[in-house]
Amino acid sequence: MSAPTSTPATHHESVAAKLSTLDRWLPAWIILAMAAGLLLGRLVPGLGDALSAVEVDGISLPIALGLLVMMYPVLAKVRYDRLDTVTRDRRMLLSSLVLNWVLGPALMFALAWLLLPDLPEYRTGLIIVGLARCIAMVIIWNDLACGDREAAAVLVALNSVFQVIAFAALGWFYLSVLPGWLGLEQAALDVSAWQIAKSVLTFLGIPLLAGYLSRRLGEKRWGRAAYEKSFLPRVGPWALYGLLFTIVVLFALQGEQITNRPIDVARIALPLLAYFAIMWGGGYALGKALGLSYERTTTLAFTAAGNNFELAIAVAIATFGVTSGQALAGVVGPLIEVPVLVALVYVSLALRNRFPHQPTSYAVESP
Template identity: 75%
Template sequence: MSDVVGERAGTSSEDAVATRLSTLDRFLPVWIVAAMALGLLLGRSIPGLDDALASVEIGSVSLPIAVGLLVMMYPVLAKVRYDELGRVAADRRLLAASILLNWIVGPALMFALAWLMLPDLPEYRTGLIIVGLARCIAMVLIWNDLACGDREAAAILVAINSVFQVVAFAGLGYLYLELLPGWLGLADTGGGGGGGLHVSVWDIATSVLVFLGVPLLAGFLTRTLGERARGRDWYETTFLPRIGPTALHGLLFTIVVLFALQGDTITHRPLDVARIALPLLAYFALMWAGSFALGVALGMTYERTTTLAFTAAGNNFELAIAVAIGVFGVTSGQALAGVVGPLIEVPVLVGLVHVSLWARRRYYPRATTRTRHRPPATGKRST
């Protein structure tokens, strides 16, 4: 999705953006719902497919999911203007707000919602707390780009999340699953592992390296070598529109694989899925709205406010699922809670992309008429 360039006065941001979308972008919710349905159908109708997909892994990393995420993230990271990262890193308000929201507010909010809404389901509660600890480093780049957020800011914030994830994930798991329930006088978590998360820091680092490091390096080298060989104008107006559609293809492939892995479980336990979905819906809505409101209150631009909101609301479901499966087993309630995460997150954040574009018109009227020259997120510019 490209930013609006030279919109006419009186035209809403949503309408103006919609007229510039490729067919792929314009019907994105339809493709995502279709991918989810296809994954569920495959997982339900093909015996042993989930086991076959789960067995194709290198170390603790699922190879099919890794391939999908790499294809999805590479075009977005190839669009980042890396020479502007220093300017973004100097924005201390943005960095401080992101750290506060991601590593203090987010985990605490998910912990509270899980205990309030699932007091009688300890396994699902634990799974949701793990989801809250896994801050987004991958798919958030897609949502941010579709909402016309600041790509350079998003790259900085996901890099910070990656570092914090490696350093703090296991410790925060011990805090929220073991120590905090005891301090608050809550009943035993009944699925917290009896001592927090016994998860290897190396496994977390590997997840970060694969899901962020590889596409980040590829995107950086592509832009550096492409601009050096042909110039920025050719790179952004010719090369990027050619590779852009692969981001959506990677996203849809990843969704199909994720839902094929747990299709049978999800379709056989619809009431459990609904129970898990309620705190997730509340979490995404509160985190996104609160983060966007904070950005507005701090006087940030629309682009950075949007980036702050999506990076705070999204979660690294790949890591959460891997940890839940590794610690509690593939058939555990904790693993099911992790899988339900993207089931709810994907359509909700797609909807929030449209809410964000509406909020641009409402709270940032100048942003809807400002001329910007940036390549589209997934598809080619429509004429």
């Protein structure tokens, strides 16, 4: 994604035509990355142990590095001096909070119990996924769909604050209190606010600080025009390189579990597919009802649909063990989320002309 060059009338076909080769074939690259990771995990003895030997807050160091590389370029593109235009949009902020912290967890709870009533470990894992709201990959999907970068930065930061405050309490409510009220089987989630804060600080705080400093120091040295036309195009592709690297490592770590338990993966996938579709569609419907621009509606929808799989996996492993069903459910999360949200990027681009646009909307980069 680059500086604004398109007009609101830009048609979907012309948008797709301007995608770089890397962006245009993104679904294929992601499928290849998944396949490569699964094959590496099965064919290279001891690879999983080597990749998980060094961890950052319960996450394999290679995955942590991949996530940081993935997020930095997009956060370097944010115009931080425009964030006040987002914080004044109380309709969008309130809508995002309701979607993420009221509807999202409740929907995942309902889908998990409806579709996995006989599989308590997977059900608990999915509920944890539903509680872990987006702070990482959603920035990539939003940028690919030409959403509002500044709005994405604000909503992700807002989710991060609420994640630290509300994750443990909501986990207790949805795993222990609400099932007890409904006469269902109860579970427990032992996770501290500090554990959640470490995840947020690691996977959002570091790239956010790096992106902010790049913008401030880069504009001060070269000026905004040179920063956006020279520096950003050089670092931009690294977001997708980081994404693909993360996918390869993630599936290399969990390839054996995924390939050895295909029926379990399919059962976990069903509620996840329903969840992503409902949350994304609900975000778009709400944005349309509120009269939001395409850019902010897109951001609202993707921040509602995306999840912080890093935190969900880390919590599941720390609480229930690396070989637990809860951990497998967390791993299947990105297996389903990545291709589904990539597909929804293209659906979003097809909807561009059905919404009003902001005065300056982001266009895709030329190849």
